[in-house]
Structures are given as structure tokens and as C-alpha cells.
Amino acid sequence: MMGNTARAWIELDMNNLRHNINIMRSLLPDGCQLMAVLKANAYGHGAVEIARELNSNGIRAFCVASVLEGVELREHGIEGEILILGYTHPTQFYLLRKYSLMQTVIDYEYAKALDDYGEELIVHVKIDTGMHRLGERSDNVDQILQIFKYKNLVIDGIYTHLCVVDSDRQVDRNFTQKQIDNFNWVLSRIQKQGFSLPKVHIQSSYGIFNRSDLSFDYARVGIALYGMLYTLDDTEKYNIGLRPVLSVKARVSTVKTLFAGEAVGYGLAFKALHNMRIAAITFGYADGIPRCLSCGIGHVLINGQKAPIVGRICMDQMMVDVSGIEDVKQGDIAVIIGKSDKDEITACEIAEQAGTVSTEILSRLGRRLERVVLI
Secondary structure (H helix, E strand, O other): OOOOOOOEEEEEEHHHHHHHHHHHHHHOOOOOEEEEEOHHHHHOOOHHHHHHHHHHOOOOEEEEOOHHHHHHHHHOOOOOEEEEOOOOOHHHHHHHHHOOOEEEEOOHHHHHHHHHOOOOEEEEEEEEOOOOOOOEEOOOHHHHHHHOOOOOEEEEEEEOOOOOOOOOOHHHHHHHHHHHHHHHHHHHHHHHOOOOOOEEEEEOHHHHHHOOOOOOOEEEEOHHHHOOOOOHHHHHHHOOOOOOOEEEEEEEEEEEEEOOOOEEOHHHOEEOOOOEEEEEEOOOOOOOOOHHHOOOOOEEEEOOEEEEEEOOOOOOOEEEEOOOOOOOOOOOEEEEEEEEOOEEEOHHHHHHHHOOOHHHHHHOOOOOOEEEEEO
16 A cells, blocks of 8 residues: 555655665675664564565575564565574474575574474574673583584574674773674684684674674674664764665644643643644554653654644554644644654654664554555
8 A cells, every 4th residue: 555545654765775785885894795684574664675675786695583584584585595593493493494594593402402303404503702692602612513513404604793882882892802702712613623614794783883893704784774873872973874764654633622721632641721733643652653752752743843742642643732833634644753844753863752772663663554665
């Protein structure tokens, strides 16, 4: 369904995506390829739509969080390598083979479970160098070497994750260097035991910015590919010309007068001090806007002007003050994220208001939103 008839929708600007691809590629060392991160429905953008465009631009390496995310991509014709970053239950191992997906070895015990499946599985081995989430600990090198000996594991890659590489604090820089040293030590031990190194990856979006000295086979690029960073401060700090791929829009469903002394919404949380015009918008917390933006903390854009949120945001709707905006009528477009005339709301701005990061805002965008691809 096209955006001009939808209740609420996402617009995907593929020109901006191509622009971001070129920027990120220009920052990579020779021989390093982009591995596009498509988990959480491509950070709310729409994994299939984004992956198709990435395929068209020569990207053939992807990673997702779950096996079903990988299956969805394959069922829509996405080509190339797809790595599952998280845990897959043994009852779903057959999907790895059926859909030519690569599974992360999340620890030594899991490697044994994968090998016990009895058929060859393509895997990437994750090394825990200090984040202590997933991966076999880097100091358990004997167990890591044993993983390389399992006959049913086709080891295509090995990687780790840098958990504070986005920070400029010296203590965090030191920790990042320690992670890199731990990882390189594991790689050296693997080689000394006579194993050839598989494909290696360590960098994320911020790793590319802050540790451009690292040169490996892949860089796992997520948020930067979509044209933004975690926060407004980061966006200003790096200032590399990324362009947001996503805009979010909804409809004005009603416009009415709220008389002085009347309240609006659940809990009657907002009371008018004077006569005002309010509009109901077809977008609520089930669509992805944080409920904590209620009662004037957040706003939308209508006809290029700010319309503050009044009362509590509902599951499917919210009310905004349009007293200062002329000619607002049923069916008009309200911009939740994106540009309206000369003004703009970014995911980073919403994240700052909500006390979180842009990735949380984007990944919570509702599945029921229509997606309109702008070529």
C-alpha cells in the first residue's frame, strides 16, 4: 500500500542508503568488506527491503540475530552469506542447512551440540574478549582449539565484539585495546596449532570510526548504514555526512476544540487552560513512539511546524496541540521522524527525549507500519 492511503507508514530513501554505503566503504581498509547488520527487521527499517537494495549494490554478507530472521531473508530471495549472531535451538539446526545460513558458535558446549547434529554446519566462532555476553572466553584457548577439530563444523569465520569502542574515555580505550590484544592472541594460537585462519571480523560502526587502524575481512556495520549514530552528540562529533534512510509519517484523524477546563486522553492527564485546537494522530506506542514522550515532552511536525503532544500517548493514537498551526484538517500528514518543510525530527532527538539511544527507537517501530520504498 502506498503512503498516500496508509494510516501510518515508513518511507525508505534508497538514495540515502546508497550514499551511506559509499561513505562506509570509503572508510574501510583495502580488502575489508561490509557485513550489513539486518537484525531487528533492519533496525526497524524493513529487513527485506533494505537487503534487496544492499544486494543490488554488491553487498553479499549479512548478519541477523535469529535463525528465523535469516529464513525470512532467504525466502525473499536475498543472496550471499547470512550469519546468525545469537542462539539457535538444536531443534532448528535443520533450518541452517535448508536455508544455507551460518551459525555463531556461542561457547564450547554449544560447539559440541552443533557437531552432534551429525551433519556439516557452516559456523563462525565467537570469542569473548571481555564483554562477557556470548562467545568462548579468550583465555580458554584449549577449548577454542578443540572447536576447530570438530569434524561437522565448517569454520568460515571467527570474531569478537568491542563493547566500549564508541567511548573516548581513556579507560574505555584501554579496555578496547585489551580486547583487541586478547583476540589477536587467540588468532596467533590458532595459527601456531596449524589451523588456517577463517574470515575475521571485529569492527562495528563505531569501530570503523575509532579504530580505523584495524584491518580484517569484514566490518559489521549497523546503525551507520541507516544514516545515524546512537546520539545527537555522536552525530555532531563524527559529522561524516550520513543521511537518514527512514522517515515515519501518520495521519491526522480528527481536529477539534478543547475548551478551557476540559481534559483529554487517559487519566485526564492534560487539562486546557484556555480554548485550544487539538488533533488526534494515527500513531501510538504500539507503532513505536515511547509513551514517556506524553504530556508535552515530545512533538510531531505538521505543515512544517511543531505540534506538542498533549495528554498520554495511547496504543494506537496520540493527541497534539495544533492551536498555532493554520488549516490543519483530517487526513493531513504528521511527521513522527523526518522532515517537514524546514524542520526535522530525528531518531536521535526522540531517543534523547526518552533517555535512550536511536537504535532502541528504531528497532521498536511496529510491524504494522506500511513501508514505502523511494528509489
